[in-house]
Amino acid sequence: MTSLFNKKYILFLLLLAFFxxxxxxxxxxxxxxxxxxxxxxxxxxxxxxxxxERWATTIxxxxxxxxxxxxxxxxxxxxxxxSNKSKLTIQMNEPLNTVxxxxxxxxxxxxxxxxxxxxxxxxxxxxxxxxxxxxxGAMLIQNYVFVKYLGLCVYLGVSKKxxxxxxxxxxxxxxxxxxxxxxxxxxxxxxKPYQLDFLQIIIFIGIVSLTVQGVDTIxxxxxxxxxxxxxxxxxxxxxxxxxxxxxxxxxASNYNYLECFMLSxxxxxGFWIALFLMxxxxxxxxxAVIPPSYQGLPIAFIVSGLFALSFMGFSGMSIF
Numbered sequence: 001m002t003s004l005f006n007k008k009y010i011l012f013l014l015l016l017a018f019f020x021x022x023x024x025x026x027x028x029x030x031x032x033x034x035x036x037x038x039x040x041x042x043x044x045x046x047x048x049x050x051x052x053e054r055w056a057t058t059i060x061x062x063x064x065x066x067x068x069x070x071x072x073x074x075x076x077x078x079x080x081x082x083s084n085k086s087k088l089t090i091q092m093n094e095p096l097n098t099v100x101x102x103x104x105x106x107x108x109x110x111x112x113x114x115x116x117x118x119x120x121x122x123x124x125x126x127x128x129x130x131x132x133x134x135x136x137g138a139m140l141i142q143n144y145v146f147v148k149y150l151g152l153c154v155y156l157g158v159s160k161k162x163x164x165x166x167x168x169x170x171x172x173x174x175x176x177x178x179x180x181x182x183x184x185x186x187x188x189x190x191x192k193p194y195q196l197d198f199l200q201i202i203i204f205i206g207i208v209s210l211t212v213q214g215v216d217t218i219x220x221x222x223x224x225x226x227x228x229x230x231x232x233x234x235x236x237x238x239x240x241x242x243x244x245x246x247x248x249x250x251x252a253s254n255y256n257y258l259e260c261f262m263l264s265x266x267x268x269x270g271f272w273i274a275l276f277l278m279x280x281x282x283x284x285x286x287x288a289v290i291p292p293s294y295q296g297l298p299i300a301f302i303v304s305g306l307f308a309l310s311f312m313g314f315s316g317m318s319i320f
């Protein structure tokens with residue numbers, strides 16, 4: 001009983017540590033508890049203790065710049081210290097690009113009459129929220145089928161029945177995540193260190209081909225019925241521009257593995273959603289009266305266009 005309790009306790013501590021790492025709660029200075037964006041024009045700083053009001057309201061003690069442009073300092077409109085003297089808000093003159101990390105320099109922090117030195121801290125969104133935004137962005141906001149128009153061959157080929165569409169959605173998601181994970185390892189530890197980035201398209205195509213071949217062999221043994229329903233479209237996954245686009249976007253964005261996993265999962269789930277929605281409509285279209293010239297692919301393209309218009313409603317949405 002005691003051994004079981006210890007295992008649960010250790011597991012809880014590991015999960016807590018992982019959560020804290022993901023959320024990015026730690027800052028780069030011992031006297032600063034938290035730095036975060038509040039909207040797109042305000043940066044909030046929470047100190048570990050009270051600071052001098054005269055020092056805190058002097059704009060020249062603060063400077064802000066984007067990490068991508070370290071030589072360009074952004075204009076600060078005003079600085080306000082809350083009544084508890086431990087929370088400071090810095091209002092910028094123009095909206096900030098909160099997608100990028102910013103550097104905040106705080107000169108000569110004065111607390112209780114003592115100068116405790118200068119702090120240089122990064123301002124960014126909570127990392128957990130950033131991961132969720134990558135997932136939701138690939139799944140809905142920038143859906144690869146309805147927004148980027150990728151993978152249409154497989155999408156139109158296997159969306160005639162819901163059972164086939166669901167099976168392909170699961171298969172496609174597994175292949176995307178697995179192939180992108182292997183691509184990330186090779187890109188980070190082989191292609192980048194040895195400056196072989198120009199070979200990434202060839203390498204990624206090879207990885208996708210091997211992954212699909214493995215899924216093809218396993219599916220043939222595990223579920224022959226679903227394998228027959230997929231037909232030639234399972235092989236076409238190898239040449240799908242969608243499944244190749246994910247590793248290329250991962251490489252261009254220089255994501256770490258967690259971000260890469262969220263991107264590939266979102267792309268796979270977004271394709272799954274597209275297949276399911278289209279399969280539901282096409283099953284109903286089988287019972288509808290459609291003019292002969294619109295039957296088959298023409299009506300499928302029209303429905304896809306309507307779905308694409310609907311998904312345009314997610315464009316510009318900002319999560320976390």
